[in-house]
Structure formats: structure tokens, C-alpha cells
Amino acid sequence: MGRNNDRISSVQLAMILSVSIIGVGILSLPRSVAEAAGPDAWILVLMGTLMILIIALVISKIVTKFQQKTMIEFSEIIVGKPIGILITIGFSIYGIIFAAVEARLCAEVIKEYLLFNTPTEVIMVTLLLVSVYLVRSGIEPIARMAQIIFPIVTIIAILLIIPVLPEIDWTHFLPVLKTPILKLIKSLPVVILSFIGIELALVFSTFVIDTKNIKKNMYITVGLVAMVYFFIVSITIARFGIQETIHITWPTLELFKTVDIPGAFVENIEIFVIAIWILSVFMTLVSWYFSASLTISWVLKVKEQKYFVLPLIPIIYYLALLPDNLAQAMDYVDRFVNYFGIFYMIVLPIVLLGISAIRKGGRKGA
Amino acid sequence: MRKLKLLIISVMSIVIITGCWDKVEIDKRAFVALIGIDKFENNADQKKDKKNRYTVTIAYPNTGVIAGKGQGEPKFIYTSTGENFSDIINGLNTRLGKTTFFRHTKAIILGEKLAKDEKLFREVLDVIERSPELGRKIHLIIAKGEAKEILDTSTKDETVLGLFIRELMEQTRKTPRIADADLGYILRSLHESHTAITPKIVSSKDEFKIAGAAVLKDFKMIGWLGELETKDLMFMQDKIKSSEMNVVKDDIIIALRITDVSTKMRVYEEEGEIVTHFDVDGEANIQQHLFEVRDQPLDHEYLEKIGNLAAGNIKEEIKTTYKKIQDDYQADLVQAGESLRKHEPDTWDKVKENWDEIFPTTKVKVDVKIKVRRAGVTK
Known part of the structure; x- marks a missing residue:
């Protein structure tokens, strides 16, 4: 099989990033935002999105500056070899832990809502084994998967939300801007951290062919994800009110439990929502898993990343089982x-970016 | 090598494909349509362990009969007692030979005594809210008397009681005498203001009736609202879809049907007092006038007068009920506090600490506008 699977377009990169960012966080996002900002939750989401746009700009500057260089290569160039290796090793640990977190939280939700008797371990192992299959195949199949999954997830989610609309009450967002600005700024990390996954661009953009479009497509990523977040947060809070949103573990899922299509045979649509949400979490898991195995292969200077995929399973599995x-x-x-x-x-x-800019300036002077 | 591979694959498929912990065949599921929860009281029967606290009754349809294929009883009712809800359900499973399945539950009925017991009621509310199976669209109804009696009622018309109750609740579209309150509203209102209303259900031999409301405050039931008071409360909560009303004019009793009602509530501070202001707008149709009284119903000024009379009636009723809620229950059922928090945050900051004491002293102002639009097909 002639596999030419190490090149993706920047649009595909945007798709991978979008499905990676939307993961387990979206189920509890309305709660954490409501806790932080009360009725001004929507303002907080907008402010956070602006910050993320700046971060997207910085990341895209770096990766376009070092076209098609890997993360380890450009960090070695900028800060020297030892620190560059350290950064990359750190990223693979980060990827492993994140994959474990996704696996565990996903298993918890599935067990809570769908499979009451199936052991958590089995749910996690099934999820991990399926993702191994995709991770071993490399970046291009992942990108194609992301391209398929992103539209499915967003379109179905929006369609399923429509029946909620008649019962929402926008007055839950009153009073406007009564939260102290300082408190809003302090709780910005809540929104910023819900965009975790955008830094995968540092790793994945080495595969991108059309580097000049990376910046544009990262903006598109942030825009798409922010729209999804804004939509979910505002609808959930408008439906439940602040008090109750804070009280529910997964408000986004609970939102769908209030849906009752009158006279229709369809009930319990939260199960469909969980099904499409699993697709999204699966992609998040795959992205982090892939980035972990990829960065390890860079550190060890091995050409193929797929040798490291299976050995990582026990580690991820063990980490995922750690919390009680x-x-x-x-x-x-x-x-x-x-x-x-x-x-x-x-x-x-x-x-x-700062160091590379200074160095370049220095060189010009010399 | 090839054989070994095949062997491995076949062994793996035996292990992986067959297992399914959660598989329950559809005929082994008991689709519980209705749950009744009562406080366990019969202390004379209590054995040594003395741990029974609840009596839970579940009703589920015989799916075979419903589909028109099976035979036997159309519904099954089981009752059991125990220390808490999930105990009892697990205990019931051993008697049913089926797995109870709550995703299609339509209503939960609580006995009056249970609702008046704060601890038990809070436990039940938590079970319901925590359950991933019970949705927020189900109806939580408080029974006058015991919930078990309601479930034991054999209705003539509809055999699946849960569906029947749901159909009765749909009647809120037609009459405001049923409190329009589903579980989602009750939970939200209890979280928000510690008060709420639930519909009330009363049974007789072979039928039951949902009308009126139970008043919840601080997580227990503190009283009932009559049918007409429920109607007024529905006016205040802007949940009326349509309503009936009689007006007497020149010794003629005129029956009106009030439709398209919208209520705007405003709460504000005026001269040191909190005022709750209801602005009701609605339309009316004349349903009954008097035979052979000519020309009146088609006279604009006459219709305007009728509208004003109706408006006056509604205004008085709302005021009376508001006073009753204030004096008898001290419960902020109209969510005036919430409105204050949203629209007048500065005032709310002043009063939120002792809102429970301030609410009974609030003033009420009502403006009602009823326009008679149609007078039927006779002149």
C-alpha cells in the first residue's frame, strides 16, 4: 500500500483542532461559566474568545515562521537543544495525561447515562483500542475522520436543541454587567482553558502543505468553536437559570433531558446527544494520543510514530484509572x-515567539 | 502462521463480540409509567428491624396487551416498602422477574403525608433529580391522601395510568385550574426561591381528577390552593392559555372565554415599599348571552363594558389570591424575588437577606385589560 499520509491541508488542520477542542469540557462548560460570572456568562465567553484569538495568532506566527519544521526542530533552533527536547518530552507527557483524562471522563458519562452495568474499565479499553487503530494510521486518516465528524456533531446538536427553544427565558441573563469587571477578568481562565487543544497546532502544523493559510484557518477554528460554546452556554443558562445550571453536573446533557417533542414517539434524546458527543470525545482522545506518540518518536529520532502507539495504552489506561x-x-x-x-x-x-523575534533582530544588527 | 492468526481472531471474537453487560431484552423490561411514593406509616405492622420509611407503588403496562397481541391484565401494579427509594426498586426487581426501566416514566405521585415530611420529601426530590433516567418533563403531582390509592384506581378509559395523567396534564391548555408545573419548573423554582407549586390529584373509585395545586415551601408541602386560586396564580405566572369567566350585567349572566392572555410582572420599590405590579392583557369571546336579547352583543360600547367588568373581576381575584399567598403561606410563589434580582439588582441587594419577611408585606397592583373580540354567530 502506497501510503502518502503525512500531508494535510490547513482546512483539515482547522477541522482536527475544532474536534479536539470540543471534548469532555463542553458538558460542564455552562456550569463553570455560570459559577464564574453568573448572568454575565455570555460576556465571559466573548472575552475568552478574544484572548484565544490572540493566542491563535501567536501560535500561527510561530508555525508559519518555521515552515514544516517539527516542534522539536523549531524549539531546538530557538532555545537550544536540551530545552527543546525537554519541551517536547513535556508535550508527550501532557498528551498522555490528557488522553487519560478524556478516556476516564468519557467512560464516566457513558456509565452514568447509558451502560449502567458495564465496568468503567471495559468502556475505557474499548474506546482506547478503537483509537489505537486510528492513531496508528497517521495524520491523514485522522484529518479525514475529523472532516467527517465535525459537521455531523455540530449539525445534529443544533437540530436537537431546536425543541428546547420555546421554553427558554432570556431574562435569566439579567442583570447585565453587574459582575465586577475584576471578577470577570479573574475568571477568564475558565473559558480560555475550555479551548485547550489549540496548542496541538504546534505539533500538527508540521504536516500542513499550505502554511500561508494556517493563520486564517486557526481563526476559523476559534470562531467555530466559540460559536458552539456560545450557543450551548446561552441556551443552557436561558433554560435553567443560573442557580440550577450551577447545581447540575453536566448541564449540557441535562438540557436535552428537558426536550419532549409533543406527541412524538421520540423520547430521551439525550441518548442521541451522548452518541454524537462520544464521536467528538473520541476525536479529542485520538488527537492527544497521536500527538503523544508523535512527539515521543521525535525525541527518540524514530521515523515511524506507530511503534509507540500500543505501548502507550497501558500507561494511559493506568493513569485513567488513578482517580477514585x-x-x-x-x-x-x-x-x-x-x-x-x-x-x-x-x-x-x-x-x-518573543525569543525568536529578538534573535532575528540581533542577527540583523550583527 | 496463517492458522494461528485465524485462531487468534476467532478466539478474540468470542471474547469481544458476545459480551454485553447491559443487554435487556425488550420483553424483560418493565416500562414503569407511573410511580407513587408514600410515607410508611403502619407502625403496628413494623417488625423488629423498624427500617421501613417509604411505600413505593409502581405501575407498568402489559406491553403485549397494549400492542393488541398478548392477553391478560392491561397493567401491573406492585407495591413494596423499604428504607429508601432505590432499595425498594431493587427489591421489586426480584419480584417482577423484569428490569424496571424509568426512561418512559410519565409522572410521579407523592402522598400528602410524605410531602409534609421535610426530610423524606427532600430525599425523594434528590432521588428524582439525581436519576439519569428520569427526565425533567415528567409531572410531579401531590395526591390528596395516599399516592397508592391513585395508582389503584382503575380508569375506564385509558389503561396506562401514566399516559392518562399526561393527557390530563395536557388539559392545562384548556383550563387553568390545573397547575401548569412540570418537574423542571418545580426543581428550578425550589432551587431559586425555595417555593413552588405542584399539581394536586384526587381520586375516587374509578376516576381521578387533577385540579388545584399544592404549595411547597422550604422543601415541604404547607397547604393547598383551590382550583380558582390556582387559576389566579396561573394568571400571575403568565401560564394561562385560556380561561373561563362569568360576568353579570343587567341580570344577564354572560359566559366569557378569555384567550391570548399575557401577564407582565414588574416588581419595584416605591416610597420604601416593594410593589408587585401585574399587567394582564387578554382577549375574550362571548360564549353565552341570553336568548332573544337583541342588539346588545354587537354594540361596541356594550362589549367594552363587558370587557371592563371581566377585567375588574380578574383584578379582584388576583389581588385576593395574592393576599392569601402572602398571609397564609408567606411563600413567594409568583417569583417576585427573582424578578427583583433580575430587573432591580440594587433593590434586591437591600432586601435579599430577609426576603421571606419582606414578601408578605409587599403591595400588589393589578392592571387588567380585556378586549371582547368576538360575540359568536348570533347578533
């Missing part, structure tokens, strides 16, 4: 993933 329950799992997310996330999403791109 959902509460602890979410605690771990806050502790590890958020620190890693802020580093790779905000700190690293800005530092790399």
Missing part, C-alpha cells in the same frame, strides 16, 4: 492539565 471518582478526576484535571495547558497554550508560544 469523578470528583477526584476533575480535581486532577484542575491540578495537572490546567498547569500544562497554560504553559503550552499561553506561555510557551509567547516565549518562543
Whole structure:
């Protein structure tokens, strides 16, 4: 089989990033935003989106500057070999932990709503084994999968939300702007961290053919995801009100439990929602898994990434089983993933861009 | 090598494909349509363990009979007692030989005594809210008397009680005497203001009736609202779709049908007092006048007067009911506090600490406009 599977277009990159960003976070996003900003949740989402646009700009500047270079190559060029290797190793650890988190939370939701008797372990192993199949095939099949899944997920989700619309009450967003601005700014990380996954562009853009379009397509990614988030957050809060949104573990799913198509045979549509949501989580898992195995292969200077895919399974599986329950799992997310996330999403791109700009300036002077 | 591969694949498929923990065949599922929960009271029967606290009754249809293929009873009713809800359901499963399945549950009926017991009621509310199976569209109804009696009622018309109750609740479109309150509203309202209303159900031998409402405050039932008071409350909550009303003019009783009602509630502070202002707008059709009284119903000024009379009636009724809610229950059923929080956040900050005491002292103002649009097909 002639496999020419290491090239994707920048549109495909945007699709991969979109499905990677929309993961387990979307189920609890309305709750965390409502907790942080009360009735001004929608403002918080807009503010967060603006910040993410800046981050997208920084990341795309870096990856277009070092066209088709891998993450390890350009970070070695900018900050030297040892630190470059360290950054890449860090990213693979980050990818492994994130894949574990996705697997565990996904299994928790499936167990809560769909498969009451199936052990969590079995749900996770099935999910992981399927993703191994896709991860081993490389970037192009992943990109194609993302292209198929993204429209399915968003279109079905929006269609299923329509029956909720008659019962929403926009007054839940009153009073407007009564939250202190300082508090809004302090809770910005809630929204920013829900965009975790955009830093995958640092890894994946090495495969992109048309590098000049990366910036545009990253904006498109942020725009699409922000639209989905804004839509979900505003509808959920308008339906439940602030108090109850805060009270529910997964408000987005609960939203669909309020749907009751009058006179229709269809009930319990939250099950359909979980089904399409699993597709989205699956893609998130695949992206992180792939980035982990890919960065390991770069560090070890091995040409094929697929040798590392299967050996990673036990590690991800073990990490996913570590938390005792959902509460602890979410605690771990806050502790590890958020620190890693802020580093790779905000700190690293800005530092790399800053240093490379200074160096270039220095060279010109010399 | 090839054989080994084949062997591995076939062994794997035996392991992987066959297993399914959650498979329950459809004829082994009991689609519980209606749940009744009562407080366990019969202390004389209580054995040594003394742990029974609830009596739970479930009703599910015989799916075979419904489909017109099977035979036997059209519905099954089981009752069991236990310490908490999930215990009882698990206990029931051992008696049914089927798996209870709650995704199609239409209504939950609570006994009056249970609803008056704060601890038990809060437990039940939590079970319902926490359950991933029970949706927010089901109806939570409080029975006058015992919930079990309602489930034991054998109705003449519709055999699946849950569906029947749901159909009765659909009648909220036609009459406002049924409190229009589903589980989603009740939970939200309880979280928001610690008060809510639920529909009330009363049974007699072979029928039951849903009318009126139960008033919940601080997570227990504190009283009933009559049918007419429920109607007024529905006016205040802007949940009226249509309503009936009689007006007396020149000794003629005129029956009106009020439609297209919309109520705007405003809560504001005026001279140190909180005022709740209801602005009701509606249309009316004349349903009955008097035979051989000519020319009156088609006279614009006459119709205007009728409209004003109707408006006056509604205004008085709303005021009376509002007072009753204030005096008897001290419960903010109209969600005036919530409205204050949304529209007048500054005032709300002042009163939110002791809103429970302030609400009974609020003033009420009502403006009603009823326009008589149609007078039927006779002049």
C-alpha cells in the first residue's frame, strides 16, 4: 500500500483542532461559566474568545515562521537543544495525561447515562483500542475522520436543541454587567482553558502543505468553536437559570433531558446527544494520543510514530484509572492539565515567539 | 502462521463480540409509567428491624396487551416498602422477574403525608433529580391522601395510568385550574426561591381528577390552593392559555372565554415599599348571552363594558389570591424575588437577606385589560 499520509491541508488542520477542542469540557462548560460570572456568562465567553484569538495568532506566527519544521526542530533552533527536547518530552507527557483524562471522563458519562452495568474499565479499553487503530494510521486518516465528524456533531446538536427553544427565558441573563469587571477578568481562565487543544497546532502544523493559510484557518477554528460554546452556554443558562445550571453536573446533557417533542414517539434524546458527543470525545482522545506518540518518536529520532502507539495504552489506561471518582478526576484535571495547558497554550508560544523575534533582530544588527 | 492468526481472531471474537453487560431484552423490561411514593406509616405492622420509611407503588403496562397481541391484565401494579427509594426498586426487581426501566416514566405521585415530611420529601426530590433516567418533563403531582390509592384506581378509559395523567396534564391548555408545573419548573423554582407549586390529584373509585395545586415551601408541602386560586396564580405566572369567566350585567349572566392572555410582572420599590405590579392583557369571546336579547352583543360600547367588568373581576381575584399567598403561606410563589434580582439588582441587594419577611408585606397592583373580540354567530 502506497501510503502518502503525512500531508494535510490547513482546512483539515482547522477541522482536527475544532474536534479536539470540543471534548469532555463542553458538558460542564455552562456550569463553570455560570459559577464564574453568573448572568454575565455570555460576556465571559466573548472575552475568552478574544484572548484565544490572540493566542491563535501567536501560535500561527510561530508555525508559519518555521515552515514544516517539527516542534522539536523549531524549539531546538530557538532555545537550544536540551530545552527543546525537554519541551517536547513535556508535550508527550501532557498528551498522555490528557488522553487519560478524556478516556476516564468519557467512560464516566457513558456509565452514568447509558451502560449502567458495564465496568468503567471495559468502556475505557474499548474506546482506547478503537483509537489505537486510528492513531496508528497517521495524520491523514485522522484529518479525514475529523472532516467527517465535525459537521455531523455540530449539525445534529443544533437540530436537537431546536425543541428546547420555546421554553427558554432570556431574562435569566439579567442583570447585565453587574459582575465586577475584576471578577470577570479573574475568571477568564475558565473559558480560555475550555479551548485547550489549540496548542496541538504546534505539533500538527508540521504536516500542513499550505502554511500561508494556517493563520486564517486557526481563526476559523476559534470562531467555530466559540460559536458552539456560545450557543450551548446561552441556551443552557436561558433554560435553567443560573442557580440550577450551577447545581447540575453536566448541564449540557441535562438540557436535552428537558426536550419532549409533543406527541412524538421520540423520547430521551439525550441518548442521541451522548452518541454524537462520544464521536467528538473520541476525536479529542485520538488527537492527544497521536500527538503523544508523535512527539515521543521525535525525541527518540524514530521515523515511524506507530511503534509507540500500543505501548502507550497501558500507561494511559493506568493513569485513567488513578482517580477514585469523578470528583477526584476533575480535581486532577484542575491540578495537572490546567498547569500544562497554560504553559503550552499561553506561555510557551509567547516565549518562543518573543525569543525568536529578538534573535532575528540581533542577527540583523550583527 | 496463517492458522494461528485465524485462531487468534476467532478466539478474540468470542471474547469481544458476545459480551454485553447491559443487554435487556425488550420483553424483560418493565416500562414503569407511573410511580407513587408514600410515607410508611403502619407502625403496628413494623417488625423488629423498624427500617421501613417509604411505600413505593409502581405501575407498568402489559406491553403485549397494549400492542393488541398478548392477553391478560392491561397493567401491573406492585407495591413494596423499604428504607429508601432505590432499595425498594431493587427489591421489586426480584419480584417482577423484569428490569424496571424509568426512561418512559410519565409522572410521579407523592402522598400528602410524605410531602409534609421535610426530610423524606427532600430525599425523594434528590432521588428524582439525581436519576439519569428520569427526565425533567415528567409531572410531579401531590395526591390528596395516599399516592397508592391513585395508582389503584382503575380508569375506564385509558389503561396506562401514566399516559392518562399526561393527557390530563395536557388539559392545562384548556383550563387553568390545573397547575401548569412540570418537574423542571418545580426543581428550578425550589432551587431559586425555595417555593413552588405542584399539581394536586384526587381520586375516587374509578376516576381521578387533577385540579388545584399544592404549595411547597422550604422543601415541604404547607397547604393547598383551590382550583380558582390556582387559576389566579396561573394568571400571575403568565401560564394561562385560556380561561373561563362569568360576568353579570343587567341580570344577564354572560359566559366569557378569555384567550391570548399575557401577564407582565414588574416588581419595584416605591416610597420604601416593594410593589408587585401585574399587567394582564387578554382577549375574550362571548360564549353565552341570553336568548332573544337583541342588539346588545354587537354594540361596541356594550362589549367594552363587558370587557371592563371581566377585567375588574380578574383584578379582584388576583389581588385576593395574592393576599392569601402572602398571609397564609408567606411563600413567594409568583417569583417576585427573582424578578427583583433580575430587573432591580440594587433593590434586591437591600432586601435579599430577609426576603421571606419582606414578601408578605409587599403591595400588589393589578392592571387588567380585556378586549371582547368576538360575540359568536348570533347578533
